Amino acid sequence: MNQLDTLIHMANQIADNNSHYGTQQEAAERVAAHLKKFWARSMKQQIIGYLQDDGSNLTPLARIAIEQMMTTLRPEPADLAG
Known part of the structure; x- marks a missing residue:
């Protein structure tokens, strides 16, 4: 199992x-809060990228939570320099 598969799981x-x-909305908010709090930025970026590219192996609740997390993450200063 590669790192992305582990993150999806x-x-x-x-x-x-x-x-x-x-x-479902309240549950998704809890999941998004957990991911934001406990996952490293690189993990969050990888799962967001997966959702944007495909996302087919994510459960519906996981998809909603990651979408919520995407809208509430603050960009890092390096992300703004682009």
């Missing part, structure tokens, strides 16, 4: 573990 597990919290 982890994101799906986190989503599954939080799927029973309130509405």
Whole structure:
């Protein structure tokens, strides 16, 4: 299993573990908060890139959470220099 496969598996597990919290939107917010807090920037960038390129192996809840995370991440100064 390569690193991306591991990240996909982890994101799906986190989503599954939080799927029973309130509405789907509330559960997705919990998952997004977890990813933002505990995943390294490189991990977040890789899973976002995967979602944008394909995303087919992510569960629906994981997809929603990653989309939410994308909209709330602040760019790093190096990202702005582009």
